[in-house]
Amino acid sequence: MAKIYVLHENQEWTDHLVKRLEELQLPYEQWFLSEGTVDLTVEPPEGIFYSRMSASSHTRDHIYAPELTSAVLAWLERHGRRVLNGSSALRLELSKVKQYMELEKYGIKTPKTIAAVGKKQIVKAAEKLGVSAFITKHNRAGKGLGVQLFHSVDALGNYVESDAFEKPRDGVTLVQEYIESPEHSITRCEFVGGKFVYAVRVDTSEGFELCPADACQVGDLFCPAGEKVEEKPKFQIIDGFCEPIIQKYEELLRGNGIQVAGIEFIRNAAGEIYTYDINTNTNYNSDAEAAAGKYGMLELAKYLKKELEQIYVKN
Template sequence: MPELALLYEHPLWFEPLFAALDRSGVDYVKIAVGDHHFDPAGSPPPAPVIFNRVAMSSFLREPEHPLFYTAALLDHWRGQGALVLNGPEVMAIDSSKARQLSLLGRLGLTTPRTRVVHRAADLAGAAEEIGYPLLVKANVGGSGAGIMRFDSAAELAAVVAAGDQPRSVDQVLLVQEAVPARDGMIWRIETLDARFLYALEIAGAGQFDLCPADACGDERGPIAMRAFTPPAEIVAGAERVAQAMGMDVGGVEVMIDSRDGSAKFYDINALSNFVAKPTEVLGYDPHDNLVDWLKTKIAEARA
């Protein structure tokens, strides 16, 4: 039996991780979730350690997406004794912006003012409580998908009347203040084993359908970013988030509100495929850190 199984959906994002594992000599198996099935009365784990790499944005690539299937599968394997990393309880929060914001609030971290609804008809009332400009977000997102900005009640009403508002696969929507980010920057703090790994400052505020972790380029061109060290309280906040949700690997995103200088924690992403061209941006390859940590988890599972 292999030492490690990687469950994934995107065909290209994890090539750097596969390469790092190949260099390390770890005995692992790749499991693409697309055509997978399991027997709830059988189907033993394929390895003693399972690393979940299924992206929340998978619903954008496949209408019959694997999000809820993956959660059931991981719970099944863990129930049979496997050590599951970024397991179903992490997916439950990763796949719900509403739950993310509730967690951030419980931890005493400041978030953008938000209302959560489940009917398009209730967007206008929630918007009146928040005030314009605002964002309407799909609860299940990924790479910033399903976000629209509205600057007036008339604009929102027209979109809702046409049925063109964002839609979420779980029918939950968020109405959120449009925070003016200082210098148009967002901060992404990456954690490994609930500890700070690195941070990026990204020129991405106000852009949606954006994947800052791996700098996906499109017609807008490459995303400007740089490695930096955030203030200690921001690092501590991100680590507390990872610890509270049991997130083994993932990122926390923050903006500095230009109106008052406060830090607004607004997103958690448990699917970190790390920054593109890491040696250029960071000076090292964090996949090596990840593989070293995976080796410790394999050793724990053997014990």
């Protein structure tokens, strides 16, 4: 019997989807790809395949999960299986440089960024960038890996030569202009089936936390947190969100064969939008969803059901 196959390496992030699949009584199977084999001499099983592979898998000791997933996706696509968030999605998930190139291709503004390999080159990149405040981040990231805020090249130089310096998984560090939000927030837009579902406001007034934000954990030396004026939810779904940039995001997702994603942007004091992250392994905040009555994993499960039925129609 044809099933929905969920490819992943993080059970905690997948349990929420499994709950919705069971709620809808859908046939499914999980492929945990932290390790394994791909028998290229046989055909894949019948069904649809949804990849939730993450760029941060190495932080969970699943170092080669993306490489194994890449092999599995190539095998599935070669045999014409319906793959959601396939090879094109994984390509962007594993490289912010490639994300920025695609964003710019679709007329979407990104922060000024220089990619560097080597500690001395990281410092030179900051000098060349020539801005008063900048951040570093890992090219192959997730969970805000390597994100630090600096206000001087000297501070960066001290950091890269210290024991606190985090080596990127792929060796590439991004040095990027810091875009300051007057409201101390970023916006994350969620898409299922390539279509906009909702936008969530993420409060950054106390610094950055882990996903669903493009997060960082930084010390006072590099990133002093702003003062929080009032108590408010860290994640809050925006009612009636409607911005022209959504159309460009959908065009980008369509052009790259990506069905499920969360795209993050920040708005500066002049109201300009800068997009800085595409997450093809998206997660949702349960508190924000409960407050708004909108549920990303439920929408995703419904979408997977629709895709399965379109190919394997019951007679």
